[in-house]
Amino acid sequence: MGDEPVLECRGLRKVFGENTAVDGVGFSIAAGETYGLLGPNGAGKTTTISMVAGILERDAGDVLVEGRVHSPRDGRGKSAIGYIPQELAIYPDLSATENLRFFARLYGLSRARARARTAEVLEVIGLADRAKEPVKQYSGGMKRRLNIGIGLLHEPRLLILDEPTVGVDPQSRNAILESVARLAAEGAAVLYTTHYMEEAERLCDRVGIIDEGRLRAEGTRRELVGLVGENDRVLLTAEGDLAAAAEAAGKLPAVRQAGHGEGRVDLLVESAREVLPAVLDTVTRAGAAVRAVEVREPNLEAVFLHLTGKALRD
Numbered sequence: 001m002g003d004e005p006v007l008e009c010r011g012l013r014k015v016f017g018e019n020t021a022v023d024g025v026g027f028s029i030a031a032g033e034t035y036g037l038l039g040p041n042g043a044g045k046t047t048t049i050s051m052v053a054g055i056l057e058r059d060a061g062d063v064l065v066e067g068r069v070h071s072p073r074d075g076r077g078k079s080a081i082g083y084i085p086q087e088l089a090i091y092p093d094l095s096a097t098e099n100l101r102f103f104a105r106l107y108g109l110s111r112a113r114a115r116a117r118t119a120e121v122l123e124v125i126g127l128a129d130r131a132k133e134p135v136k137q138y139s140g141g142m143k144r145r146l147n148i149g150i151g152l153l154h155e156p157r158l159l160i161l162d163e164p165t166v167g168v169d170p171q172s173r174n175a176i177l178e179s180v181a182r183l184a185a186e187g188a189a190v191l192y193t194t195h196y197m198e199e200a201e202r203l204c205d206r207v208g209i210i211d212e213g214r215l216r217a218e219g220t221r222r223e224l225v226g227l228v229g230e231n232d233r234v235l236l237t238a239e240g241d242l243a244a245a246a247e248a249a250g251k252l253p254a255v256r257q258a259g260h261g262e263g264r265v266d267l268l269v270e271s272a273r274e275v276l277p278a279v280l281d282t283v284t285r286a287g288a289a290v291r292a293v294e295v296r297e298p299n300l301e302a303v304f305l306h307l308t309g310k311a312l313r314d
Ligand SMILES: Nc1ncnc2c1ncn2[C@@H]1O[C@H](COP(=O)(O)OP(=O)(O)OP(=O)(O)O)[C@@H](O)[C@H]1O
Pocket: 016, 019, 020, 021, 039, 040, 041, 042, 043, 044, 045, 046, 047, 048, 163
């Protein structure tokens, strides 16, 4: 198989009546890689991954899973895919163990394999210690984790998760992010949709920025940020003559903008790592005593704003 991507999709398109929900979207994901589709509500994320998962007919485009065409009709490649939708598909009166064993048998795992996978999956989703309770006693986040666990039973090589952390408590959110990272580390290709910038930054090796059905840009966090040429922000907590410090720093060639406020000097710079020593030297000479330095690199939120003119969140 070599370096062949686990998932390759090209030119995906879906039209609902007058509304082109997805228009020419394509990307590929390698084994062990986590790819995030980042975009606001209604951007076309669910529609895109539904076509990838083979549960929605596409109007145009190709989906290749492990090099083979995957489409809703032929159903091939399904065993390679674990699709975890936003909606819960679990039995509330059964325990997590019973739910997992039931679905494992439904997927065609032998009784022994179902038992073994249930135990393994319970560990991955962090529910082993609550596995015997009826699921109706679970928090929303725990139910979500179980929903994810069901999608893992058959050990998919491509895992597709649709905004799995929306509306869950922080503990479950962390558990979900950690289990996704672990599955990728074990070699799964992961397709992850989110409208949370922090999740895309923390979890994804590469991110596709989607808006109004189109992929606006794609790359690593660093590549995306570089693409739009955003500056780093340097915040100095300082005492002394801050007006003079800001003015002097503002004259450095790599400093784009310099300001000051109550106990702080605020700079926009080209590359904080390179310019920081000169900045510290300059502001100290100008009469400021620096107590703390904070560097904020531009984030995907800024990239999104730059590309679309809109904020990522409603
Ligand atoms: N079955 C459908 N029939 C008609 N329009 C649809 C259908 N499914 C989605 N759409 C429309 O397609 C567009 C993209 O929706 P989609 O659900 O893919 O976005 P999303 O990025 O996943 O957003 P969300 O986070 O809100 O689910 C929206 O304008 C939506 O109203």
